[in-house]
Amino acid sequence: xxxxxxFFLLSCVTLLSLVFGLxxxxxxxxxxxxxxxxxxxxxxxxxxxxWQLRLPRVLAAFACGGLLSLAGVLLQALLRNxxxxxxxxxxxxxxxxxxxxxxxxxxxxxxxxxxxxxGALLAIVAVFGLGFRSGERNIYRLLLTGVxxxxxxxxxVSLLLTLAQFEQVKGMLFWLMGDLSQPQGLPLAWLVLLAxxxxxxxxxxGLDVLAGGLDxxxxxxVAVARWQMALYFAAALLTVAALQLGxxxxxxxxxxxxxxxxxxxxxxxxxxxxxxxxxxSFLVCADTLARTLWSPLxxxxxxxxxxxxxxVLLWLLGRRR
Amino acid sequence: xxxxxxxxxxxxxxxxxxxxxxxxxxxxxxxGECWGVLGQNGAGKxxxxxxxxxxHAPQAGAVNLDGKPLQAQSxxxxxxxxxxxxxxxxxxxxxxxxxxxxxxRFPHRTALFxxxxxxxxxxxxxxxxxxxxxxxxxxxxxLSGGERxxxxxxxxxxxxxxxxxxxxxxxxxxxxHQLQAMRVFGQLKQQGKAVLMVLHDTLWAQRCCDxxxxxxxxxxxxxxxxxxxxxxxxxEALYQCPLRELMVEGERCFVxxx
Numbered sequence: 001x002x003x004x005x006x007f008f009l010l011s012c013v014t015l016l017s018l019v020f021g022l023x024x025x026x027x028x029x030x031x032x033x034x035x036x037x038x039x040x041x042x043x044x045x046x047x048x049x050x051w052q053l054r055l056p057r058v059l060a061a062f063a064c065g066g067l068l069s070l071a072g073v074l075l076q077a078l079l080r081n082x083x084x085x086x087x088x089x090x091x092x093x094x095x096x097x098x099x100x101x102x103x104x105x106x107x108x109x110x111x112x113x114x115x116x117x118x119g120a121l122l123a124i125v126a127v128f129g130l131g132f133r134s135g136e137r138n139i140y141r142l143l144l145t146g147v148x149x150x151x152x153x154x155x156x157v158s159l160l161l162t163l164a165q166f167e168q169v170k171g172m173l174f175w176l177m178g179d180l181s182q183p184q185g186l187p188l189a190w191l192v193l194l195a196x197x198x199x200x201x202x203x204x205x206g207l208d209v210l211a212g213g214l215d216x217x218x219x220x221x222v223a224v225a226r227w228q229m230a231l232y233f234a235a236a237l238l239t240v241a242a243l244q245l246g247x248x249x250x251x252x253x254x255x256x257x258x259x260x261x262x263x264x265x266x267x268x269x270x271x272x273x274x275x276x277x278x279x280x281s282f283l284v285c286a287d288t289l290a291r292t293l294w295s296p297l298x299x300x301x302x303x304x305x306x307x308x309x310x311x312v313l314l315w316l317l318g319r320r321r
Numbered sequence: 322x323x324x325x326x327x328x329x330x331x332x333x334x335x336x337x338x339x340x341x342x343x344x345x346x347x348x349x350x351x352x353g354e355c356w357g358v359l360g361q362n363g364a365g366k367x368x369x370x371x372x373x374x375x376x377h378a379p380q381a382g383a384v385n386l387d388g389k390p391l392q393a394q395s396x397x398x399x400x401x402x403x404x405x406x407x408x409x410x411x412x413x414x415x416x417x418x419x420x421x422x423x424x425x426r427f428p429h430r431t432a433l434f435x436x437x438x439x440x441x442x443x444x445x446x447x448x449x450x451x452x453x454x455x456x457x458x459x460x461x462x463x464l465s466g467g468e469r470x471x472x473x474x475x476x477x478x479x480x481x482x483x484x485x486x487x488x489x490x491x492x493x494x495x496x497x498h499q500l501q502a503m504r505v506f507g508q509l510k511q512q513g514k515a516v517l518m519v520l521h522d523t524l525w526a527q528r529c530c531d532x533x534x535x536x537x538x539x540x541x542x543x544x545x546x547x548x549x550x551x552x553x554x555x556x557e558a559l560y561q562c563p564l565r566e567l568m569v570e571g572e573r574c575f576v577x578x579x
């Protein structure tokens with residue numbers, strides 16, 4: 001019963017967060033005007049702002065938050081480690097090196113995105129090739145390979161930042177902290193989110209079994225190696241899509257699944273949709289605040305995800321005995 | 322006949338970390354039989370059980386379930402006929418005891434989303450058999466070691482298979498629950514199911530098992546009828562320590578000698 005109520009509540013929160021995101025900005029719009037501008041079809045300034053700027057932005061923020069949360073759920077199930085987040089396997093490290101290298105060479109936006117995609121794919125293949133062996137003890141090998149590749153990428157990122165011109169550094173830092181002002185591949189990201197989310201929910205029973213240990217899962221009829229591979233690549237796909245939308249936004253992928261668990265829901269058939277809703281609406285709110293609080297200055301959204309999320313999670317952790 | 326099951330090994334050689342655990346083992350476990358596996362710490366009881374469950378690859382030979390090699394069957398097929406109780410679980414499970422026991426229904430699941438009412442009823446029944454109903458809604462990770470062990474057994478019971486492989490089913494259990502668990506295993510046997518368990522207590526092996534498999538420290542194995550194998554000479558060789566044989570109300574007991 002409780003998960004159903006939570007699902008309903010979070011659906012309402014999602015709707016409210018989207019409306020909040022559409023209302024806020026340098027041209028504040030009351031809800032009535034948002035409705036009118038969206039469906040009135042008179043093509044005024046308000047409609048233009050909404051359709052051209054705010055709607056893509058809130059949709060990107062929601063998709064990005066949902067993708068990261070879902071990737072977090074899948075990786076925490078794959079690695080059976082509560083500290084797993086979408087970036088633990090070096091994917092964001094590879095993407096960051098790709099993006100920053102392109103920026104250093106003075107590449108434009110699309111070339112930068114393309115280069116970050118290349119870096120991410122390289123990291124995915126490298127970590128899988130070097131670290132993936134099926135079996136109970138080998139999951140640490142994958143985890144450690146990811147951490148090592150991440151560390152290597154971190155060093156390269158520092159090197160690239162040092163080599164960069166002074167005026168390039170700010171753009172690089174924004175990329176690193178996560179920024180939703182130039183989302184790429186929005187329709188594709190939504191497609192990935194919906195497709196992987198649906199598949200993961202359908203196969204959620206297997207995820208519950210895997211969380212109980214690999215030998216146990218095999219004894220209960222799960223083809224463990226196949227599942228691990230599917231989980232790895234699904235999480236990688238989600239992470240790449242999220243990176244293309246907003247760079248490496250921290251905190252969401254790690255903590256949203258835990259927030260739902262701390263509320264008392266742990267079965268994956270509920271954990272998956274609830275985490276996606278919570279992560280999506282959370283990122284919409286964080287992004288809206290990031291672009292409006294100090295406007296016209298736009299703050300990186302990654303700052304707000306942590307500033308907003310840390311107190312809430314500390315409260316949840318303290319509440320639960 | 323659907324309920325007939327046979328787990329049989331064919332020239333099975335099992336090794337772990339370079340140590341040979343058994344060589345060319347041929348034995349068959351039939352419906353209604355209860356097998357006990359005895360041996361020292363490190364003799365390879367768990368590895369042998371994992372091999373019989375298809376979780377550890379044999380070095381040579383094969384394990385056949387219903388005449389077909391385990392490796393040739395999908396995990397899903399195997400899980401519908403063989404339940405495995407493992408000694409330790411590495412996983413983190415966040416849900417309630419009932420959720421945990423429901424996982425035993427995974428191989429038989431028909432509902433696309435979650436578990437059906439029938440599955441839930443079976444899980445409740447398994448919880449009742451293990452006297453866990455009052456704890457059904459508690460988070461699994463708040464249970465004591467013995468309660469957790471009973472939850473794991475309830476999960477295996479919920480799987481409703483024809484064969485059960487149990488690795489130290491009595492660990493962490495107090496005397497009353499040891500008795501309770503053994504009664505449940507006796508019922509399984511009477512229902513024509515095949516049970517194999519790794520044990521340390523020779524008394525339980527004598528009371529409950531009709532067949533034994535002894536794993537000696539030197540890699541030798543012996544298997545056969547329990548009353549023939551359960552002798553002082555065999556057990557002294559098995560555990561490499563002096564034993565005394567006592568008769569208590571017509572029941573043979575072995576206690577460590579001095």
